[in-house]
Amino acid sequence: MFKGEENRIAGFMSYLHGSFDAGDEMNRRKLVLAGQLDALAREAEITLAQLSLGFILAHPAITSVIVGPRTLDQLEGLLPAGEIRVEAGILERIDALVPPGSMLSLPLDKTRVER
Secondary structure, rough: OOOOOOHEEEEHHHHHHOOOOOOOOOHHHHHHHHHHHHHHHHOOOOOHHHHHHHHOOOOOOOOOOOOOOOOOOHHHHHHHHOOOOHHHHHHHHHHHHHOOOOOOOOOOOOOHOOO
């Protein structure tokens, strides 16, 4: 974890208070992974959003990506991702963090959905 990262994550969890269980092991794992993926993006000198789109575009079965920015700044930050080629070494490290086919969320148990 980066210096100051704990405070940023704590602030995020505080923001989501009531809808986010910070004690849940799966949620904690996702937060750790987000930090690790952010570190890879920084190493590649791109944003995490650009790394995400670059990862998707690196796979030959993918022909396009639909993005959903809320602001012009977000859109402008995403546009360079179309030209970014994520290096094979970075892609392998992403696969090591989140192996292909693994699930980071439990499937929705429809019997437990509140009506």
